[in-house]
Amino acid sequence: MVPFYTAEIINRIVIEGTTVIDQPDDLVEVGKGRSAVVFKFPGEQKVLKVFFPAFLHLAEQEAAIYRELDNSAYYPQLFEEGEGYLILEYLEGITFYDCLVSGVKITEEMLRLVDEALNYARGKGLNPSDTHLQNVMLLHNGGVRVIDVVRFRQAKICTHWEDLKYAYYKYYLKPYFPKKYPKWVMETIIWLYRNRWIKIKNRK
Ligand SMILES: Nc1ncnc2c1ncn2[C@@H]1O[C@H](COP(=O)(O)OP(=O)(O)OP(=O)(O)O)[C@@H](O)[C@H]1O
Ligand SMILES: [Mg+2]
Incomplete structure (x- = not known):
């Protein structure tokens, strides 16, 4: 009821x-x-x-x-x-997307915690999917959470998270690379990625 x-x-x-x-x-x-x-x-x-x-x-x-x-x-x-x-x-914090919009630095440790979360799900027989910037959160206390697990049972392989990690190491971590982006830039990049105008070929 x-x-x-x-x-x-x-x-x-x-x-x-x-x-x-x-x-x-x-x-x-x-x-x-x-x-x-x-x-x-x-x-x-x-x-x-x-x-x-x-x-x-x-x-x-x-x-x-x-x-x-x-x-x-x-x-x-x-x-x-x-x-x-x-x-x-309720998770008190901001999504990784908001980190990029507000200039909060995304650290390697944050990525490691997401990987831990996804591996935990794999250990439960799930196939973590659709892990994109708006589905991972940095908490005010420094913790990291994965939200939105609805596609964790799909059979298809989803490369969103691996692609994000690739871009993180190839571009974001470089000292000269900007750490803050206007929303319209974020939305344009996401649109281009989702419509396959941007392809990540050399994924690890
Ligand atoms: N538990 C939570 N605590 C705080 N904010 C949340 C929480 N769950 C979701 N949100 C916020 O709401 C947004 C939308 O939630 P969610 O990702 O679950 O929706 P969705 O429609 O399933 O997303 P998608 O477009 O990825 O399929 C998140 O990106 C986040 O900003
Ligand atoms: Mg979502």
């Missing part, structure tokens, strides 16, 4: 396509992806991930993967699941 509190909130969220039309005033939107929007609950260290109408089925899949990950500290904790939504631990 859906707890009354959550049901009441969910009923007040109106989404058309990928646009939030209406929501309770006290929910703060903390992020948006291609399949869901994420709100923080007031006064609680929890977020509500609400899937867009075309992706409602993903909630159940992502919840099942979180259960397989078994409350690992590399990932946000799953508190509750329901039709088209998840309630997850």
Whole structure:
């Protein structure tokens, strides 16, 4: 049964396509992806991930993967699941994408922690996929978390993370290479990469 509190909130969220039309005033939107929007609950260290109408089925899949990950500290904790939504631990921090936009340095240690998280998932029989800049977070306490595990069961090999690491060592780490980018530059690079205008050939 859906707890009354959550049901009441969910009923007040109106989404058309990928646009939030209406929501309770006290929910703060903390992020948006291609399949869901994420709100923080007031006064609680929890977020509500609400899937867009075309992706409602993903909630159940992502919840099942979180259960397989078994409350690992590399990932946000799953508190509750329901039709088209998840309630997850709120992570106080910024995505690696935001690090690049605000000029927060991405360290080799941060990459190592993501690798540890992904290897942990592999140890659970999963195939970590779609690990891109908006799906990894640097916490205010220096920790690193991987969010958005919905595609961890896909069979197809995903090279996003390996490509990012390649670009990190080949370009980002070079002393003269900028560490801060306007959003439009980030979006252009991501668009070019996703549409295969940028190809990473010599991946390790
Ligand atoms: N637990 C969390 N704590 C804080 N912020 C979060 C949390 N989960 C997600 N976010 C924010 O919300 C954004 C969207 O969440 P998420 O990546 O889960 O959505 P998605 O639609 O599945 O993404 P994608 O486009 O990668 O498929 C994240 O990039 C991040 O900024
Ligand atoms: Mg995401």
